[in-house]
Amino acid sequence: MGSYLRxxxxxxxxxxxxxxxxxxxxxxxxxxxxxxxxxxxTDMLQQLKAAAERQQEPMHSPTKRRQAAAAAGGTAxxxxxxxxxxxxxxxxxxxxxxxxEKLNIATQIYDYIDRHITKLDKDCHAFDxxxxxxxxxxxxxxxxxxxxxxxxxxxxxxxxxxxxxEQRKLTPDEQYQQALAMADPSEPKYCQCQRISFGxxxxxxxxDCPYEWFHFGxxxxxxxxxxxxxxxxKDCRKRA
Numbered sequence: 001m002g003s004y005l006r007x008x009x010x011x012x013x014x015x016x017x018x019x020x021x022x023x024x025x026x027x028x029x030x031x032x033x034x035x036x037x038x039x040x041x042t043d044m045l046q047q048l049k050a051a052a053e054r055q056q057e058p059m060h061s062p063t064k065r066r067q068a069a070a071a072a073g074g075t076a077x078x079x080x081x082x083x084x085x086x087x088x089x090x091x092x093x094x095x096x097x098x099x100x101e102k103l104n105i106a107t108q109i110y111d112y113i114d115r116h117i118t119k120l121d122k123d124c125h126a127f128d129x130x131x132x133x134x135x136x137x138x139x140x141x142x143x144x145x146x147x148x149x150x151x152x153x154x155x156x157x158x159x160x161x162x163x164x165x166e167q168r169k170l171t172p173d174e175q176y177q178q179a180l181a182m183a184d185p186s187e188p189k190y191c192q193c194q195r196i197s198f199g200x201x202x203x204x205x206x207x208d209c210p211y212e213w214f215h216f217g218x219x220x221x222x223x224x225x226x227x228x229x230x231x232x233x234k235d236c237r238k239r240a
Contacts, residue, residue: 008119008123047084198215201213206239209236
C-alpha cells in the first residue's frame, strides 16, 4: 500500500501548480478579451454617432446622402470612420481567436485531470489485486465488494442522472440518449461498445482491462443475474 500511495502522491504533486498555470492563462485571456470588448464598444458608439450626424444633415434625397457619404470618404472624418471600422473588425477577429484559445486550454485541463483519475482508478484496481493475493497467501477469505450492494462493483448512472421525481424506468436506449444529451463532448468512453457511461455499469476487476467499466446490457447482465463477488470481463478471463 505504501508504494502505491507514494507513487500516486508523486504523480499528482505537480497538479496544483499545473492547474494554477492553466487557470492563470485563462485569466489573462479573459482580461485581454475584456479590454478588446471595451474598445469595440467605444468604436461602435463613435460609428453610430457619426452615422446619426449624417442623418441630421438637411439632405432629403437618399441619392444626395449617398453622394455626401462617398465624398466624406476622402475627408479626414471619412478616413477616421474607415479606420474605426477596420479596428472593430480586427478586434472582433481577435476576440474569436481568444475564445478558441480559452476553449483549447479548458480541454487540456479536462484531459489532464482525466488522465490522473484514470491512473488512480487503475492503481486502485492493482492495489485491490495485491490485497487479494496477500489475503490468499495468508489463508484469509476474500473480501466481498461493498459498492453497489452484495454484488460486484456496480454503479447506476441512470439513477444519478435522472430528473428528480422521474418514476418510469427508462430503457437502455433511452438511458443512453438521456446521458448523451447531458454529456460533455470530451467525456470518456467505456465498455466494448465505446459509449459514455449510462444506466447500470459494472467494473472489471482486472487492473489491465482496457475498458474498465461495462454497461449491463453489453455483457448480458440484469438485476436478476448480477454477479456476486469480483467480476471479470470475457477478454480478461481469456487472458487469465
